[in-house]
Amino acid sequence: LAWMQGETDGEIQFNNDGHNAASVYEHNLTELFACFRREVSEMTGQDLSQMPIVFGEIYEYSTCVVRVREIVEAQAKVGTLQNNYLINTGDIVIDSRIDDWHWNGNQEYLLGVRFGEKLYEVTHGPFDNAYSDGYEE
Numbered sequence: 001l002a003w004m005q006g007e008t009d010g011e012i013q014f015n016n017d018g019h020n021a022a023s024v025y026e027h028n029l030t031e032l033f034a035c036f037r038r039e040v041s042e043m044t045g046q047d048l049s050q051m052p053i054v055f056g057e058i059y060e061y062s063t064c065v066v067r068v069r070e071i072v073e074a075q076a077k078v079g080t081l082q083n084n085y086l087i088n089t090g091d092i093v094i095d096s097r098i099d100d101w102h103w104n105g106n107q108e109y110l111l112g113v114r115f116g117e118k119l120y121e122v123t124h125g126p127f128d129n130a131y132s133d134g135y136e137e
Contacts, residue, residue, distance in 0.1 A: 001036055001040075001051060001052070001053045001054070002053075002054050002055070002115050002119060003033075003053060003054070003055040003056070004055065004056040004111075004115075005055075020067070022067035022070040022071055022074070023070065025070065025071050025074040025075075026074035026077050026078055029055075029074065029075070029078045030078055030081065033053050033078070033081075033084060036051070036053065037049050037050075037051050037053075050082070050083050051083065052083050052084075052085060052119070052122040052123065053083065053084050053085065054085045054087060054115055054118045054119050054122065055075070055078075055079070055084070055085070055086060055087065056086075056087045056089055056111060056114075056115065057072060057075050057076075057086055057087060057088050057089045057090070058071055058072060058075070058089070059089060059092070059094050059101075059103075060072045060089075060090055083122075085118050085122055087111070087114045087115060087118060089111065092107050092110060092111065093107075094107075095107070
């Protein structure tokens with residue numbers, strides 16, 4: 001599974017339980033991934049409790065996200081759990097001429113390449129770039 005999300009949780013002051021969303025992000029993301037694995041296992045009739053989940057780090061320097069550091073730290077912790085794989089994005093700088101939330105097309109492509117390579121690696125072994133289109137970072 002590939003997953004990219006998190007910025008809004010750095011902005012929500014309180015969730016339905018009265019907690020700051022960023023303060024419970026680590027718990028919520030861990031639970032979400034467990035639910036994905038459980039639901040897909042039930043739907044397929046296979047034990048997918050160890051299904052790899054590759055997920056992307058939000059942009060650490062966003063000026064739009066009040067509690068961005070908490071979200072990034074929570075993502076790093078969740079990325080250390082078994083079969084969770086965090087794609088680091090700290091070197092992909094957002095082009096603020098567009099907005100302070102999203103990468104531009106070339107940066108999105110780079111993120112997609114990183115997701116693809118990691119998904120390949122965790123399901124097939126080391127990625128040797130044999131199928132690359134020659135895109136350079």
